[in-house]
Amino acid sequence: METDMSHSVVFLDRESLKAKVRKPAQAESYVEHAKTSVDEVVAKLQGATVAITNKVPLRAETLKQLPQLKMIAVAATGYDVIDVPYCKEHGIAVANIRNYAVHTVPEHAFALILALRRNILAYRQDVEAGVWQKSDQFCFFTHDIGDLHGATLGIIGEGAIGQGTAAIARGFGMKVLFADHEPPKMPGVEFTPFEQVLAESDVISMHCPLTPSTRNLIGLEQMRRMKRNALLINTSRGGLVDEAALIQALDEGLIAGAGFDVLTTEPPKNGHPLLDVRRPNFILTPHVAWASDGAMQFLADQLIDNIDRWAEGRPQHLVT
Template structure:
């Protein structure tokens, strides 16, 4: 087996144990990597590991030794995959590592919004309970999940995990017919119909040119006014300005997001400025349970080793 020079560009993005691949003659980790450091750090590397550091064609063309890119995530929009495919660079991503942690986080958002937990907590902190004339008070509506409909956009392992939890709550599940490929054995609902019928819409599809701004103002207007929109996938799936307008106009009842179009939002972001009980924003941590991250780290190294042994897996190029 050829020995490889392996470089991990943003090791600090992964809170887990990462062992050096068995095929690595040299293995170098960098906590983070700025764009102007990429060429120097990847010079001579045969394998690059990246989570969120972009690797585009202009850079890749200057790295003749590079043969494989291991993405420490499921999403691979940071990689110029067509260029890699054309030039024989293998690109492998992570599969099925977040099948429990992301659905659990998504349902935490759903429950908090449907039961108005933020609003009730604010009332308690403001002393409303102390002044109540009875043992409790009803300042905000509380909705059940049982008997309601969850619309899922994305039928992969995470979408299937969402469906399993939803059925446990007694919810009906719809999968959107939004783009190929489609999982066999599932019934699909046209996206417009799913938006109109669902009490909760949850996004679990990759960000591609076809799915960018999949949910815009027109789609939000098709949703029911009591419905929730949940996005724990990619920020670019939703037109964020349209989302703010929808919340302001009461087109939907609330939204729970774990992602933004630009991460981190160093120069601010409109969704950061929302201070309202019908919107929850978390900092892209739905994937980040301890168990899920260790599973990811182990699979990441195994992807490199499988490729080096001539039996690649999880390739996207």
Template sequence: MNHHVVFLERDSLKVEVRRPNFEHTYEEYAKTKPDQVVSHLQHATIAIINKVGLSEETLAQLPKLKMVAIAATGYDAVDIGACRRHGIAVANIRNYAIHTVPEHVFALVLALRRNLLAYRQEVEQGRWQKSEQFCLFTHEIRELFGATIGIVGEGTIGRGTAAIAQGFGMRVLFAHHESRKKKDMVLTPFDQVLAESDILSLHCPLTPATRNLIGVNELRKMKRSALLINTARGGLVDEAALVQALDDGTIAGAGFDVLTTEPPRNGNPLLGLRRPNFILTPHIAWASTEAMRFLADQLVDNIEAWVAGKPQNLLT
């Protein structure tokens, strides 16, 4: 079969993507709007996507489509059940961000625990220059050694985060939650993790069971000195509830790399926060050069394996 491969979001990867090593024709678009998906994939047998949605309605209009290769781990934009019904194979990327995301987690954690944004702001405002001694003691600085980190999600990124935490001498708790899959580790009841964690870091997929996993009630169960870190999916947290929690001092701070809707063209409660105890980065925790190269290679590996009749990393 002569496959026609279409990459809908080429600009979502800033590295070279090699062409598959089987007979095929190839087409790519820098980006694809929702109303362009059907026309762009009209003749495709293999689609490469990242965040473009593929619904039941869309798939029903693409009778030639046989495989979807997702250039990411998250697959909440794709109706997996509909793909199964239409006989479409779906593969995603596994284990590519095992270093870059945990590193980003701790970049956020260290900045917040040591109040780096607040101290930088005071230097810019000239407060250090006016100090009567060699340093400023205007904000609390907390060590990581001996602190407890709660991790929601026991996959490779969650485990990578735990490994770094252990290197800092932290106590690690993996939370028992509704989306758990691994059974080879000790899990702690979710409410206990909320109550005991100095840092809560989210690393689970966004599913109906995990949407708004952290809301008003969960935030109130956390320590007032705790940090909430989300480098997974924006929909895991009730963002309005988080803003209120930060305003009320329910928790000490938060570091986010994701929002419920991305990009946030119509605004978001977290975009308006201008405070030193909150950091928002634009979904780039995954985007180290090394991780992106690994992703691009595995993306094509997934396609080649499926064409060869030896599929890997399938979701269907």
């Protein structure tokens, strides 16, 4: 922790946050860059004691060239872009954002769930194709429509966002199962064996961090164990689900559909296999589940609070 009364603070990717960001209280200088490429990081952080990053990676080879850096404020909950072991070893404080997306991400997850469970996209396409106009009845039934009431939601990740998703699910009358998985467990939560969650859930929603133990947590083998009418939702991190396996599972009808807000590579400037999936039972949104106006302002305020508290010697939300 620091108690120095002045710091040089640099925000590497300000454009990633649509909110008002106040200047840290003890910042002698505060510089915002709209975006930063990996090869620009060292130059832009020369002289900085505090770095703010959302998705710009700060790995050991970069940090070695920035001996003056004392703190990294991550403008997100996930901190997989940071070399945390290096930071721990070299006394660099790393703070992330907590509990800012407890409403917006669960709501987005359920927007995907409802659209897929009720086949909204498929019916929309039929209407646009003129199927309704040709119908002999007042409506038509070209696609299954499933209720959420009485269905089972399996949640992988029992943190604040997973808990928020569970609360909405219970409001719909769903049964909720929290999967027992590595890493950490939330005290007071009743867990169900992972394999049982796969087998019994009508919807599985991912809400865990991306770590070595959770990378490709859901692959082809896991999707084979899911119900054929099950949905797979990922509003957490690309890499939790094997994306090639997902495409195969959709092609083979191993699951009924999927809704994703994240990819392993973002943005997918050089293309991505999931961008080419054109089917009404798959929805891909551009990592915006977190991005309601209210959630982003909460994030921006907590981001600077994290810096201010650390500079005052009262750090909060440290991951180092």
